[in-house]
Amino acid sequence: MTPLPDLLPALPEILLACGAMILLMYGVFAGNRATGTISWLAVLVLATSMIVVFGTSNGGRILALSDLYVADLFSAFMKCLVLMASIVTLIMSQGYLKAHKLDRFEYPVLIVLAALGMGMMISATDLMSLYVGLELQSLSLYVLASFRRDSQRSNEAGLKYFVLGALSSGMLLYGCSLIYGFTGTTSFFGIASVVAEGANGHSLGLLFGIVFLTAGLAFKISAVPFHMWTPDVYEGAPTPVTAFFALAPKVAAFAMLVRVMMIAFPGMSGDWQQIIVFLSIASMALGAFAAIGQTNIKRLMAYSSIGHMGFALVGLAAGTQDGIRGVLIYLTIYLVMNAGTFGCILSMRRGEVLVEDISDLSGLSRRQPMLAFALATFMFSLAGIPLLAGFFAKLYVFMAAIDAGLYTLAVLGVLASVVGAFYYLRIVKIMYFDEPTEAFDTPVSREIGIIVGATAVFTLFFWAFPTALISGASVAAASLFP
Numbered sequence: 001m002t003p004l005p006d007l008l009p010a011l012p013e014i015l016l017a018c019g020a021m022i023l024l025m026y027g028v029f030a031g032n033r034a035t036g037t038i039s040w041l042a043v044l045v046l047a048t049s050m051i052v053v054f055g056t057s058n059g060g061r062i063l064a065l066s067d068l069y070v071a072d073l074f075s076a077f078m079k080c081l082v083l084m085a086s087i088v089t090l091i092m093s094q095g096y097l098k099a100h101k102l103d104r105f106e107y108p109v110l111i112v113l114a115a116l117g118m119g120m121m122i123s124a125t126d127l128m129s130l131y132v133g134l135e136l137q138s139l140s141l142y143v144l145a146s147f148r149r150d151s152q153r154s155n156e157a158g159l160k161y162f163v164l165g166a167l168s169s170g171m172l173l174y175g176c177s178l179i180y181g182f183t184g185t186t187s188f189f190g191i192a193s194v195v196a197e198g199a200n201g202h203s204l205g206l207l208f209g210i211v212f213l214t215a216g217l218a219f220k221i222s223a224v225p226f227h228m229w230t231p232d233v234y235e236g237a238p239t240p241v242t243a244f245f246a247l248a249p250k251v252a253a254f255a256m257l258v259r260v261m262m263i264a265f266p267g268m269s270g271d272w273q274q275i276i277v278f279l280s281i282a283s284m285a286l287g288a289f290a291a292i293g294q295t296n297i298k299r300l301m302a303y304s305s306i307g308h309m310g311f312a313l314v315g316l317a318a319g320t321q322d323g324i325r326g327v328l329i330y331l332t333i334y335l336v337m338n339a340g341t342f343g344c345i346l347s348m349r350r351g352e353v354l355v356e357d358i359s360d361l362s363g364l365s366r367r368q369p370m371l372a373f374a375l376a377t378f379m380f381s382l383a384g385i386p387l388l389a390g391f392f393a394k395l396y397v398f399m400a401a402i403d404a405g406l407y408t409l410a411v412l413g414v415l416a417s418v419v420g421a422f423y424y425l426r427i428v429k430i431m432y433f434d435e436p437t438e439a440f441d442t443p444v445s446r447e448i449g450i451i452v453g454a455t456a457v458f459t460l461f462f463w464a465f466p467t468a469l470i471s472g473a474s475v476a477a478a479s480l481f482p
Helices: 004-030 032-055 073-099 106-123 127-145 152-183 188-197 204-220 230-236 239-264 266-289 297-318 321-346 369-383 389-403 407-433 446-464 467-478
Strands: 062-064 069-071
Touching: 004 032, 004 062, 004 069, 004 106, 032 073, 032 106, 069 073, 069 106, 073 106, 073 239, 073 321, 073 446, 073 467, 106 127, 106 239, 127 152, 127 239, 152 188, 152 204, 152 230, 188 239, 188 266, 204 239, 204 266, 230 239, 230 297, 239 266, 239 297, 239 321, 266 297, 266 407, 297 321, 297 389, 297 407, 321 369, 321 389, 321 446, 321 467, 369 389, 369 407, 369 446, 389 407, 389 446
Parallel strands: none
Antiparallel strands: 062 069
């Protein structure tokens, strides 16, 4: 029988699970009229879980649940990003759900359940717990993608995500079975020991297992060539759900990918590094070129996210402590920039209609100068213009790649960033130099205004106070290297 103290490191996830069940029961009895209350209670549950994450992180590596789960500073850092993204999504969703008559109590419950699955993914130290967390997250996301049941595009997005997600899960499970077959264990630490001993450490079967496992995880972060679901799902899903897809699941899946490679396969870094380099180059290239012809801003952000995952993979390809630190810094800044950008997209409303064409931004600077300035700030930052936060995000991963001797990867990353700048700057040009079209509804809702304002300030002035994030990322990355 598992002793009670063994559960304490998993307290954040236990809190999320209990909170989701209580909110679900409350919603069943109170009905959809209580959706607003349930949403704010869900925000409270997520915020409380974040506080508990800080309380259960004492600086060391604590194993729990029969060594299936770990609590360390890396997991604490990534869980805070996921929980913050979930909170921001719930707050941004309020006006949209009411306007489109989607204010059903299941929505906040699904967000909490997805956050629970992501927390389990981030802390998994075994192939079994990894898969359980991954599927709990995925099942919630399948429903959220098709949450707007009266929309053909939303239903199509949910179906595509479900079918391709099932395919990726099958690939991941096949990889897990190969790894188990050639190492005799599902524990990350056990796998690392077998690899270090060299008995089956570099067998072809184990390498195939790593390839299939990486393919399953690459699907979750939209890395090329496993990106095919991303543009259609981003476009078809309700916009707040698209924002959630762009934020939290990417961070959680990336955390899981980093932990698998750095904990289970440090002795095979020369093998998996080649896979990561290929994924990185392909994702950066496709993200840079495929977005150029897009006219729908949500599809453009889909290709943007593919490209940015490629940039983040540069840090993982380095396989060093500085590389992982660069990944953590990149994901944090990426989350902030995208939260602000989707806040601006949710403000593109005329009456009851949420417009999505990039051409609808024409002349926005003359009608809503503050919104145009905020969106321009995010576009410049996503492009990597110096002194904005996005520039420093790319700087740290490229520096890690150069220190690791991956000069070609760093150069290709810079070239992809230059090409990608075209479609970000095109949006700025449309807002400031094209003739105005019909104005968007004003004013912007207070919740979205606060989120857009806070993220714009962070993006603009990150250069003035980078120490807190850099030192936090350094400590979190160091916890993966005993």
